[in-house]
Amino acid sequence: MSENEQKDSPEQSSFRKYCRNWLSGHVPLPPAFRLPQSAMEIMTQEQMDYLCRWQKSAYDAGLVGCDYPGEYGGFGRTNCQRIANEEMHRAGTPYFPNVIALGMAAPTLFHHGSEELKKRFIPKILSGEEIWCQGFSEPDAGSDLANVQTFAEKKGDNWVINGQKIWTSLAMFASWMIILCRHDRSDKYKGLTYFIVPIKSALGKGVDVRPLIKMTGETGFNEVFFTDLEIPDSYRLDKVGNGWQVAMTTLLHERGAGPLITPTAGGQTSRSSETTYNAMTLVDLAKKSDRLGKTAADDPVIRDRIMSLVIRQRGFMESLRRSRVKGLADHPMRIPLQGKLVMSELVQDIAALALEIEGASATLFIADANAPAGGAWPLAYMNSFGGTIAAGTSEVQRNILGERVLGLAKSK
Amino acid sequence: MAQPSDFGYGMEEQILRAEARKFFKDTCDELRLMDLVAGKTDPHREPECLWDKKAWKKMTDLGWTTLAVPERAGGIGMSAVAVATLVEEAGRAAFPSPLISTINATYVLSACHTKNADAALAEIADNRTAALAVTNRKGSWSSSDTDVSASHANGVITLNGTAWFVQDARKADFFVVAAGSNDEVGLYVVPADASGVTVVPDAIVDLTRDQAHVTFEGVEVGPACTAADPGSGSLALELGLPAVLTMVSADMCGAGEWQLQTTAAYAGKRVQFDRALGYFQAVKHPIVNMMIMIDSARSLVYNAACAMDHEPEFSSVYAHMAKAAAGDMAAFCSGRSVQYHGGMGFTWECFVHLYFKRQMHNQVLYGDAAHHRVKLADFFMGPPRG
Numbered sequence: 035m036s037e038n039e040q041k042d043s044p045e046q047s048s049f050r051k052y053c054r055n056w057l058s059g060h061v062p063l064p065p066a067f068r069l070p071q072s073a074m075e076i077m078t079q080e081q082m083d084y085l086c087r088w089q090k091s092a093y094d095a096g097l098v099g100c101d102y103p104g105e106y107g108g109f110g111r112t113n114c115q116r117i118a119n120e121e122m123h124r125a126g127t128p129y130f131p132n133v134i135a136l137g138m139a140a141p142t143l144f145h146h147g148s149e150e151l152k153k154r155f156i157p158k159i160l161s162g163e164e165i166w167c168q169g170f171s172e173p174d175a176g177s178d179l180a181n182v183q184t185f186a187e188k189k190g191d192n193w194v195i196n197g198q199k200i201w202t203s204l205a206m207f208a209s210w211m212i213i214l215c216r217h218d219r220s221d222k223y224k225g226l227t228y229f230i231v232p233i234k235s236a237l238g239k240g241v242d243v244r245p246l247i248k249m250t251g252e253t254g255f256n257e258v259f260f261t262d263l264e265i266p267d268s269y270r271l272d273k274v275g276n277g278w279q280v281a282m283t284t285l286l287h288e289r290g291a292g293p294l295i296t297p298t299a300g301g302q303t304s305r306s307s308e309t310t311y312n313a314m315t316l317v318d319l320a321k322k323s324d325r326l327g328k329t330a331a332d333d334p335v336i337r338d339r340i341m342s343l344v345i346r347q348r349g350f351m352e353s354l355r356r357s358r359v360k361g362l363a364d365h366p367m368r369i370p371l372q373g374k375l376v377m378s379e380l381v382q383d384i385a386a387l388a389l390e391i392e393g394a395s396a397t398l399f400i401a402d403a404n405a406p407a408g409g410a411w412p413l414a415y416m417n418s419f420g421g422t423i424a425a426g427t428s429e430v431q432r433n434i435l436g437e438r439v440l441g442l443a444k445s446k
Numbered sequence: 447m448a449q450p451s452d453f454g455y456g457m458e459e460q461i462l463r464a465e466a467r468k469f470f471k472d473t474c475d476e477l478r479l480m481d482l483v484a485g486k487t488d489p490h491r492e493p494e495c496l497w498d499k500k501a502w503k504k505m506t507d508l509g510w511t512t513l514a515v516p517e518r519a520g521g522i523g524m525s526a527v528a529v530a531t532l533v534e535e536a537g538r539a540a541f542p543s544p545l546i547s548t549i550n551a552t553y554v555l556s557a558c559h560t561k562n563a564d565a566a567l568a569e570i571a572d573n574r575t576a577a578l579a580v581t582n583r584k585g586s587w588s589s590s591d592t593d594v595s596a597s598h599a600n601g602v603i604t605l606n607g608t609a610w611f612v613q614d615a616r617k618a619d620f621f622v623v624a625a626g627s628n629d630e631v632g633l634y635v636v637p638a639d640a641s642g643v644t645v646v647p648d649a650i651v652d653l654t655r656d657q658a659h660v661t662f663e664g665v666e667v668g669p670a671c672t673a674a675d676p677g678s679g680s681l682a683l684e685l686g687l688p689a690v691l692t693m694v695s696a697d698m699c700g701a702g703e704w705q706l707q708t709t710a711a712y713a714g715k716r717v718q719f720d721r722a723l724g725y726f727q728a729v730k731h732p733i734v735n736m737m738i739m740i741d742s743a744r745s746l747v748y749n750a751a752c753a754m755d756h757e758p759e760f761s762s763v764y765a766h767m768a769k770a771a772a773g774d775m776a777a778f779c780s781g782r783s784v785q786y787h788g789g790m791g792f793t794w795e796c797f798v799h800l801y802f803k804r805q806m807h808n809q810v811l812y813g814d815a816a817h818h819r820v821k822l823a824d825f826f827m828g829p830p831r832g
């Protein structure tokens with residue numbers, strides 16, 4: 035059922051062969067230690083190093099940054115990142131650690147950065163040598179992002195930054211941050227300007243990073259405090275006062291709806307754990323789980339609910355396919371803007387059903403030797419709320435879809 | 447075999463859609479549809495069969511009723527994706543016609559691969575209309591459950607019994623009848639005006655089609671009417687079923703899109719509490735959910751249709767997915783479309799009930815969502831124990 039191959043361009047088709055061939059010998063062995071379910075929960079340097087080595091080797095082989103121009107460290111191909119992604123998923127590789135950089139910083143720099151910034155930063159994003167984080171959310175600016183108060187004050191040729199960001203994923207590993215700041219308090223939207231700022235090299239010198247503990251007990255996101263951090267004007271993206279427009283580019287890519295395809299790799303975490311985002315894995319789980327003297331796979335209610343999820347999952351896959359077909363896509367943003375919402379809610383519902391199927395064993399968490407699937411499902415269920423909250427909550431996504439695609443009146 | 451990534455949806459299909467949308471708008475906009483089918487309100491009225499034969503004639507002149515007929519039988523032989531495109535537009539217009547029933551009969555006849563079946567297809571190519579008469583009193587379309595029997599003697603086949611839930615029966619020139627002989631099922635082509643055939647209209651909810659049970663009392667037909675011999679009729683029905691499910695689902699997606707656009711437009715203009723209704727998230731978010739469900743069902747419809755020509759080994763699984771998704775979608779969209787039109791939406795005068803009723807009918811036609819999930823579960827999980 036690999037319908038994607040038939041319509042490859044000649045370049046895509048030979049590149050696909052190349053990827054498949056390279057991957058057949060270069061998927062790293064799973065590490066001895068446990069990896070988290072996604073890059074958003076990387077906790078240790080050891081995990082980070084393992085994943086960075088993988089990203090570097092994929093980059094060196096040309097599987098990351100396929101469509102970026104050569105002068106920015108890319109490989110100058112046309113529509114080939116999607117091919118590489120498909121092949122990496124098929125090969126079951128680990129995921130990439132530099133997700134914020136690949137998915138958000140690079141496309142934002144590409145569209146709004148100066149030539150100098152693009153040449154300096156994009157190559158090391160692609161190779162994974164420099165990790166990035168995203169400083170958008172603040173204690174009083176979440177869904178209402180334009181309310182950010184972190185202040186950038188012009189001082190000669192430099193800017194001085196003061197304020198606090200929160201929920202900043204990967205900040206404890208990051209060399210750099212994309213940051214949305216306020217330079218003018220009199221105008222909510224036009225008072226915003228977008229910069230890049232150093233994190234690692236400025237720790238204790240204007241930047242302070244404090245990890246926050248997630249509901250799972252994992253770390254991954256942080257509070258970041260800025261106290262008189264001074265940066266050159268060359269770190270500004272786009273014009274002063276254009277921060278909101280630049281942020282929209284970031285968000286569009288964050289939600290998978292931007293023009294540049296983000297490099298993503300497979301979700302292998304360790305040899306024993308199962309993928310927790312595929313409804314078909316529930317079939318095997320049900321066959322292994324007892325229920326009323328039979329297995330859960332014999333229970334008609336469970337069967338019905340698994341099939342509902344299998345259908346939703348397939349439906350969304352087919353929608354992505356349809357969104358690329360001229361004349362079948364309706365409004366051009368109609369399906370792309372659904373991606374993050376539909377996927378994150380599907381993943382949540384898959385995990386919720388898995389817990390029901392596991393029954394009493396769903397109480398066993400990752401440290402318990404008897405936990406089925408190594409406790410992956412309760413962990414996945416909790417982490418799925420990161421998915422429905424981060425990058426614009428499900429409620430905000432529904433507002434956007436209703437307003438932009440269906441023309442409904444704007445909610446405040 | 448693999449599917450083309452673009453579903454095989456190209457220039458021709460785009461043109462077909464544009465022409466179909468314009469055609470239905472010109473011949474059957476909401477006002478005309480109301481005039482045509484909603485003249486009488488009494489729920490105890492006699493069953494009616496209301497359709498615009500002039501519009502139908504125009505459609506046959508365009509060749510649209512023969513799109514699905516294979517070239518070998520004199521039809522246009524377009525892909526199932528093209529046919530689904532047309533059906534989707536017909537559903538969007540809730541167009542009362544024998545289009546879908548004829549298309550469904552076409553796919554079942556095409557699956558017979560006999561000279562006689564091809565002769566019946568040639569009649570469809572010649573603009574005759576057809577309907578499947580394969581469902582029993584209890585609503586089962588499984589061929590072995592048929593309530594019609596066929597006895598073969600001296601080169602004459604005699605049919606007795608009743609086929610139920612026959613779609614657009616009063617608009618059909620002939621029926622494709624599933625009938626059992628001993629334990630084997632054959633398919634027979636029976637003219638609607640053959641002696642011994644009685645079409646008994648059902649009083650149905652849906653105003654945009656007719657339905658009947660058709661009785662066969664000693665109906666005698668010649669061997670040339672055997673589209674599939676006893677023993678091969680079941681397979682032909684089974685092979686035709688994915689197309690039937692896919693086309694009914696395409697109809698539902700078109701109707702769902704009408705419900706979405708109409709409800710969104712109403713939420714944009716109706717003002718309460720000084721704001722357009724769509725401002726309120728209790729209205730806005732479920733309307734977005736309508737869209738999400740439509741998009742999923744619609745993508746599954748095109749996947750199933752494409753599979754019919756390119757990946758036939760999976761067309762049945764994909765068709766079950768499409769009908770299951772379309773069923774849930776239709777129920778949700780119908781409910782929301784009436785609810786968000788408020789008191790207005792509860793009246794006969796408002797158009798939304800026409801689509802509400804068409805969707806209600808489609809939801810259960812050839813199995814509701816839960817039925818198709820049972821079929822999928824058997825496929826993906828194996829049959830349940832106990």
Ligand SMILES: Cc1cc2nc3c(=O)[nH]c(=O)nc-3n(C[C@H](O)[C@H](O)[C@H](O)COP(=O)(O)OP(=O)(O)OC[C@H]3O[C@@H](n4cnc5c(N)ncnc54)[C@H](O)[C@@H]3O)c2cc1C
Nearest residue numbers: 168169170171176177201202203420423424425426427429
């Ligand atoms: C795992 C994780 C990782 C994250 N990583 C980052 C990161 O790296 N960088 C970064 O900048 N941010 C990050 N975030 C922050 C994230 O973007 C915010 O949490 C999110 O935008 C919501 O903001 P909030 O938490 O302030 O919630 P609030 O905005 O206070 O929302 C609370 C609730 O109210 C609802 N609500 C709010 N406004 C509306 C409205 N208008 N209509 C309807 N409902 C509404 C929300 O949907 C939500 O359910 C991360 C969050 C998580 C969970």
